[in-house]
Amino acid sequence: MKVDLERQILAANDVLAAENRALFEAAGVFVLDLMASPGAGKTSTILATIAALADRYSIGVIEGDIAGKVDAERVRAHGIPAVQINTGGACHLESAMVRRAAETLDLDSLDLVIIENVGNLVCPSDFDLGESAKVMILSVPEGHDKPCKYPNIFQVSEAILLNKYDTLGVFDFDEAEFRSVVASLNPLAPVFPLSATRGDGVQAWADWLAARIDLARGGAT
Amino acid sequence: MKVDLERQILAANDVLAAENRALFEAAGVFVLDLMASPGAGKTSTILATIAALADRYSIGVIEGDIAGKVDAERVRAHGIPAVQINTGGACHLESAMVRRAAETLDLDSLDLVIIENVGNLVCPSDFDLGESAKVMILSVPEGHDKPCKYPNIFQVSEAILLNKYDTLGVFDFDEAEFRSVVASLNPLAPVFPLSATRGDGVQAWADWLAARIDLARGGAT
Numbered sequence A, B: 001m002k003v004d005l006e007r008q009i010l011a012a013n014d015v016l017a018a019e020n021r022a023l024f025e026a027a028g029v030f031v032l033d034l035m036a037s038p039g040a041g042k043t044s045t046i047l048a049t050i051a052a053l054a055d056r057y058s059i060g061v062i063e064g065d066i067a068g069k070v071d072a073e074r075v076r077a078h079g080i081p082a083v084q085i086n087t088g089g090a091c092h093l094e095s096a097m098v099r100r101a102a103e104t105l106d107l108d109s110l111d112l113v114i115i116e117n118v119g120n121l122v123c124p125s126d127f128d129l130g131e132s133a134k135v136m137i138l139s140v141p142e143g144h145d146k147p148c149k150y151p152n153i154f155q156v157s158e159a160i161l162l163n164k165y166d167t168l169g170v171f172d173f174d175e176a177e178f179r180s181v182v183a184s185l186n187p188l189a190p191v192f193p194l195s196a197t198r199g200d201g202v203q204a205w206a207d208w209l210a211a212r213i214d215l216a217r218g219g220a221t
Helices: A002-027 A042-053 A070-076 A095-102 A153-158 A175-186 A202-220 B001-026 B042-053 B070-076 B093-100 B151-156 B176-185 B203-220
Strands: A030-038 A057-063 A082-086 A114-117 A131-141 A159-164 A192-195 B030-036 B057-066 B082-088 B112-115 B131-141 B160-163 B190-193
Touching: A002 A095, A002 B001, A030 A042, A030 A202, A030 B112, A042 A057, A042 A159, A042 A202, A042 B176, A057 A070, A057 A095, A057 B160, A070 A082, A082 A095, A082 B082, A131 A153, A159 A175, A159 A202, A175 A192, A192 A202, B001 B030, B001 B093, B030 B160, B030 B203, B042 B057, B042 B112, B042 B160, B042 B203, B057 B070, B057 B093, B057 B151, B070 B082, B082 B093, B131 B151, B151 B176, B160 B176, B176 B190, B190 B203
Parallel strands: A030 A114, A030 A131, A057 A082, A057 A114, A131 A159, A159 A192, B030 B112, B030 B131, B057 B082, B057 B112, B131 B160, B160 B190
Antiparallel strands: none
């Protein structure tokens, strides 16, 4: 019975996700759903991505958290429009929440909207938000075994950012093993090692994202 | 409607949790529900706790993961009975899963069962498993702002372990700010800084747990 309820919730979400996707495509905005564990560096990665791409694209941010508004405030401090969603207990964003947040942004003026999902390696991977692409961050301190334990999120992500890469020497993280399991789960997804707070490796990730944005635009016109 | 469905699921879970609790109390076993983000060091903390307490108590482990069985194998390699639960997508353990796992352990011969919940700072805090106590781990690399973003799990935990404490110098973690917010959310919960892999600080946590186990036994006889 539980599974049926979940299926109903997911089906209702999918209807709204399709509406979101049509809305975003009509506005010509590329929407990135960024997923990761708590504390993997989602907000820092968003700020680093903005720094790398703000001269090329007009960017907005939707911040998802159980509670609090510190992330939206951090982004706004950089002059970027940001909306905070508080899920009030829900462990993931759903399409209806994203729609309400998106309606408060001037989508027509934006090229890229980055959605920071709730910190969780499980449920965010099940929910289509109408995004153009899902991307995930794993941080080095979480350990190289995470793809084995949370395979779905590694499979639905179009790129995988390996953050806090500068701490590789501090932790027992087997990068070869990590890349091997990721490649078996998702052979097409590139892995970008980076340090969002230092900036190392951010350019390669930003270039990939820019290429995806330009490709989507080329396809739309 | 979604909220009603969640309420029904939680209510059904609570009925089974009460049955689990009666089962555990009849067997004289103390059951710890250990919650944390992915990669915060749950399995390492369980192994360190076993090392500190195995001469005083007979211990069993229930490992919860979306997929994989590496954690149960790690525990069994130390001569400790361990059962692996694979939730197959669910982001938290529920009482029914714990019951099935507990039935495969010889509860009467055990003093302590440690349940490793699925890596998630959200949903595990909502589900009573029939445990004697919930305890959480936050790891230093996750950041000091997590109590603001995930307040519920900090409120339901009877103790908070601050793991990977040896990496405090590597990350921008404000321990005073962390302790201040934790104290406002949950004034009674002690915070134990430790490094599960090195062993630093484990004894203080193990002593607290031993006192809780002995208190529960004293109350039961």
